[in-house]
Amino acid sequence: MSTTDGPTLIPDDASAQEIADREAKMRQRKGWFPGLSDKWNALPRQTQWLILIVVVVLAYLLPILNPPLITTEPGNNWQIALAQMSVYALVAVGLNVVVGYAGLLDLGYVAFFALGSYTAAMFTSPDSPYVHIPYLWTLPLAMAVAMFFGVVLGVPTLRLRGDYLAIVTLGFGEIVRILATIIPAMKGQVGFQNVGHPPGTDSSGQTIFQNSNGTPWYWLTLTIIIVVLLAAGNLERSRVGRAWIAIREDEDAAEIMGVPTFKYKVWAFAIGASVGGLSGALFAGQVGFVNNQKFDIATSILFVAAVVMGGTGNKVGAILGGALVAYIPLRFTAIAEFKYLIFGAALVIIMIFRPGGLLPARQSLLAYGRLAYNKLKGAVGDIPPSGKVVLEPGKGADK
Amino acid sequence: MISEVIPTLLHSVPVDDTWITFDVNSFTQNFWSSTFDGLTFGAIYALVALGYTLVYGVLNLINFAHSEVFITGCYGVFFTLSALNFGPSAPRLGFWAIVGNLILALVVAIIASALMAVIVERVAYKPLRQRKAPRLAFLITAIGVSFAIQYTIYWWRGPSPEAALTMFRPLAIFDVFGTIVDSQQVVIIVAAVILMIATDQFIRRSRTGRGIRAVAQDPDTATLMGVNKEKIIVTTFIIGGILAGAAALFYVMKIPSGVQYNGGFILGVKAFAAAVLGGIGNVRGALLGGLLIGLIGNYGQVLLGSSQWTDVVAFVVLVLVLIVRPEGVLGSSLGKSKA
Numbered sequence: 001m002s003t004t005d006g007p008t009l010i011p012d013d014a015s016a017q018e019i020a021d022r023e024a025k026m027r028q029r030k031g032w033f034p035g036l037s038d039k040w041n042a043l044p045r046q047t048q049w050l051i052l053i054v055v056v057v058l059a060y061l062l063p064i065l066n067p068p069l070i071t072t073e074p075g076n077n078w079q080i081a082l083a084q085m086s087v088y089a090l091v092a093v094g095l096n097v098v099v100g101y102a103g104l105l106d107l108g109y110v111a112f113f114a115l116g117s118y119t120a121a122m123f124t125s126p127d128s129p130y131v132h133i134p135y136l137w138t139l140p141l142a143m144a145v146a147m148f149f150g151v152v153l154g155v156p157t158l159r160l161r162g163d164y165l166a167i168v169t170l171g172f173g174e175i176v177r178i179l180a181t182i183i184p185a186m187k188g189q190v191g192f193q194n195v196g197h198p199p200g201t202d203s204s205g206q207t208i209f210q211n212s213n214g215t216p217w218y219w220l221t222l223t224i225i226i227v228v229l230l231a232a233g234n235l236e237r238s239r240v241g242r243a244w245i246a247i248r249e250d251e252d253a254a255e256i257m258g259v260p261t262f263k264y265k266v267w268a269f270a271i272g273a274s275v276g277g278l279s280g281a282l283f284a285g286q287v288g289f290v291n292n293q294k295f296d297i298a299t300s301i302l303f304v305a306a307v308v309m310g311g312t313g314n315k316v317g318a319i320l321g322g323a324l325v326a327y328i329p330l331r332f333t334a335i336a337e338f339k340y341l342i343f344g345a346a347l348v349i350i351m352i353f354r355p356g357g358l359l360p361a362r363q364s365l366l367a368y369g370r371l372a373y374n375k376l377k378g379a380v381g382d383i384p385p386s387g388k389v390v391l392e393p394g395k396g397a398d399k
Numbered sequence: 400m401i402s403e404v405i406p407t408l409l410h411s412v413p414v415d416d417t418w419i420t421f422d423v424n425s426f427t428q429n430f431w432s433s434t435f436d437g438l439t440f441g442a443i444y445a446l447v448a449l450g451y452t453l454v455y456g457v458l459n460l461i462n463f464a465h466s467e468v469f470i471t472g473c474y475g476v477f478f479t480l481s482a483l484n485f486g487p488s489a490p491r492l493g494f495w496a497i498v499g500n501l502i503l504a505l506v507v508a509i510i511a512s513a514l515m516a517v518i519v520e521r522v523a524y525k526p527l528r529q530r531k532a533p534r535l536a537f538l539i540t541a542i543g544v545s546f547a548i549q550y551t552i553y554w555w556r557g558p559s560p561e562a563a564l565t566m567f568r569p570l571a572i573f574d575v576f577g578t579i580v581d582s583q584q585v586v587i588i589v590a591a592v593i594l595m596i597a598t599d600q601f602i603r604r605s606r607t608g609r610g611i612r613a614v615a616q617d618p619d620t621a622t623l624m625g626v627n628k629e630k631i632i633v634t635t636f637i638i639g640g641i642l643a644g645a646a647a648l649f650y651v652m653k654i655p656s657g658v659q660y661n662g663g664f665i666l667g668v669k670a671f672a673a674a675v676l677g678g679i680g681n682v683r684g685a686l687l688g689g690l691l692i693g694l695i696g697n698y699g700q701v702l703l704g705s706s707q708w709t710d711v712v713a714f715v716v717l718v719l720v721l722i723v724r725p726e727g728v729l730g731s732s733l734g735k736s737k738a
Contacts, residue, residue, distance in 0.1 A: 178710055340553075
């Protein structure tokens with residue numbers, strides 16, 4: 001890492017060649033599934049949709065299929081394992097907005113998860129003396145609460161260099177757990193029993209959303225993941241998403257190109273926090289019990305490991321990483337005890353040897369930038385006499 | 400405050416659970432004893448903070464694994480003193496025998512910590528430097544290493560803290576405003592301050608110190624001037640390790656049953672808060688920041704009633720400093736400190 005912020009050389013032919021070489025190299029190194037994303041992008045749009053529909057239907061059928069070898073039984077109930085995996089996947093999607101898109105390291109993501117869980121618990125559990133509201137209303141409320149704290153934490157720290165955010169969020173992750181322990185109203189280890197659940201009974205009068213039955217929770221979370229994915233995908237392709245990627249690649253350059261970096265960083269952080277709160281509320285509902293034991297900072301590192309393993313900046317990778325991080329300890333119960341050791345070491349190894357993760361993000365910004373450059377070069381003669389070339393923020397900011 | 404607003408907003412049912420209570424009485428009664436205790440803890444934080452500050456100054460990197468470097472030293476102290484038959488009650492040894500044993504433990508702790516610091520640097524950070532990895536990669540690796548070490552210790556020693564070790568029975572030395580200052584507090588504060596002054600002078604006067612400052616200021620120019628950058632980086636990690644090893648001895652002295660796999664973690668966050676408060680990259684700032692964090696944390700603990708409030712208070716101080724004066728009280732730059 002260079003510690004200087006000195007001037008960089010103006011790109012000449014040689015360095016342009018070097019850049020081209022590097023891009024070619026990046027294209028060659030495609031993680032563990034070489035060429036997968038290229039092949040995917042080469043498919044016609046209709047085929048892509050068809051494959052996606054099949055994948056989504058398969059995902060919905062997973063709890064019923066209970067495929068052998070993959071299943072976590074007999075060690076753990078497969079439906080509940082799926083529900084947990086889906087919550088982790090949602091967490092990873094949210095954290096991916098912060099770490100993957102905007103390049104901000106949030107090490108206390110579990111705090112937002114905890115805030116969501118406690119919001120759901122304190123407004124639905126009979127153990128809580130406060131107002132009670134229907135469970136489904138706590139989902140947006142949990143998002144709002146987590147987002148509020150995200151902004152409160154983000155505004156002072158995001159003005160500074162990224163490292164401070166890492167340590168402040170790390171501290172925050174631990175503090176929320178400690179506060180849950182020492183503030184009497186949050187009931188420490190005693191916690192809140194019988195957290196609410198969505199309404200509905202089946203034909204025999206049984207509650208659908210039972211804590212012991214993971215399937216409806218899995219379907220609910222999966223549906224929410226799909227909604228969040230669509231939203232995140234749109235954000236990623238929008239002006240906001242391009243700004244995030246510009247910030248991630250080179251914050252100073254983005255600022256100079258006119259990207260209001262601070263504003264977009266707060267946005268990324270707050271959006272990430274709200275998804276964390278949402279997943280926390282879902283987790284609280286599924287487990288049905290919230291106390292201070294589930295939100296230690298180690299869980300936060302698992303979340304980061306999920307995003308990094310999946311491929312920072314790739315939302316499909318994030319889902320995969322999140323599901324894997326939950327799945328591995330449930331499936332291989334023999335190594336469950338060492339999960340923090342394994343995922344901690346995995347972080348180091350991935351960062352050193354394969355920083356892209358399982359499914360590396362496409363260097364979409366580079367691609368956009370090159371595209372814009374080629375278009376401009378081709379259209380030099382066509383530039384109107386006013387010479388007004390509108391460059392959107394983010395485009396070309398990387399070079 | 401929000402914490403007071405929420406219950407009033409939601410006053411539909413009688414609320415008997417409290418959120419936060421202040422115990423001003425206990426605070427005024429225990430003011431001096433918590434001051435001396437706070438200074439003692441502050442001295443320990445300051446020693447650990449130096450490790451963060453030096454590495455940050457040279458590499459612009461928060462070395463999250465520094466808390467594990469520190470806890471390695473704690474295990475060094477624990478194993479040495481256990482082998483020397485120290486136990487939960489104070490040993491029946493002569494003065495010089497105790498001093499000799501403690502110095503032996505100190506040496507072992509320093510070696511263990513410095514070794515761990517070098518291993519972390521070589522295994523985790525050097526490969527990334529060679530690949531010119533982005534900043535984010537360094538931070539993710541740092542936290543990964545920190546957790547890998549923590550849970551290796553967990554695997555080896557289990558979740559519960561090690562048996563308590565008392566090094567010596569604290570003797571009352573003098574009396575300030577009716578509060579007794581004991582030998583333990585004096586030993587820790589004096590030894591820590593001496594170590595900090597020695598480090599400060601080393602950075603300011605020695606040839607290696609000049610190298611460290613040069614690399615902190617501008618690594619490329621320093622390399623052109625003949626400074627061996629890699630060697631300086633390793634030296635910086637070693638100095639941080641040595642100070643963490645010393646801090647480990649004092650920490651076990653102060654908290655006999657504090658040796659635990661994750662014992663260094665929160666202390667690390669507080670030490671980093673101390674480094675930021677004093678001005679990150681600033682050696683003297685680390686001392687000032689450490690003492691301030693120790694004091695503020697201890698006052699908060701007495702005022703709010705639970706020992707875990709120290710962590711919360713230290714964290715709030717960190718955020719406030721970042722809002723009001725992010726460069727810290729004494730300003731932050733290792734490179735610009737005068738020779």
